[in-house]
């Protein structure tokens with residue numbers, strides 16, 4: 001990648017994550033949906049953009065958290081409302097809502113105790129069914145949204161980045177846009193992850209993989225990128241300044257959001 005492009009990923013404009021004076025603001029709303037997968041009602045947070053209208057039709061980005069988080073993690077640490085409001089007000093985004101689920105699909109899905117316990121790691125796998133069978137149908141019957149893969153994106157950070165790859169690349173009929181920000185060791189091995197290269201090339205509009213150069217999980221991203229390159233699958237590969245942290249993920253959201261649904 002040339003130096004100019006590389007530099008682009010290491011910056012976002014001053015104040016990109018700060019609230020601007022405006023009467024037009026989006027909003028973040030907690031929701032609950034029935035999960036047949038877990039057998040309980042599960043929580044999520046939904047961002048609707050400035051000027052949101054039931055008469056319009058929106059695309060949907062499903063945005064996933066890391067191992068230490070819940071459905072609140074992006075809201076509490078990633079300034080999604082400020083970043084997305086500012087982009088919407090600048091005319092830089094397609095009309096979209098953003099759904100932030102809880103990716104630990106089990107009865108007690110709080111981020112407490114030993115987060116690496118087997119049952120808790122398994123719950124990040126179980127989320128595949130919760131997302132596809134429960135959450136997406138709920139969102140699509142509740143919000144005024146488009147329901148084709150061209151209008152659905154799946155992205156996440158760390159554990160959520162691994163989920164975005166594991167789920168997204170198996171279900172390219174459901175998601176045309178997939179983004180992994182600093183994907184974690186839950187990311188399947190490349191040969192398993194990419195079981196049907198031709199299908200990926202045909203179905204995906206964007207496959208994004210990014211990681212901070214100082215992130216100790218970077219070998220996971222490297223491995224995935226090298227395999228994709230080797231077998232000739234187009235993807236956006238971003239090595240950026242920083243570690244396993246929110247400065248990186250906020251910037252990733254800023255850039256990724258502008259590239260989807262276009």
Ligand code: FER
Nearest residue numbers: 066067068158159184185186
């Ligand atoms: C691991 C190291 C980190 C791992 C997961 C993580 C499943 C996740 C980190 C995060 O989500 O921030 O070995 O194994």
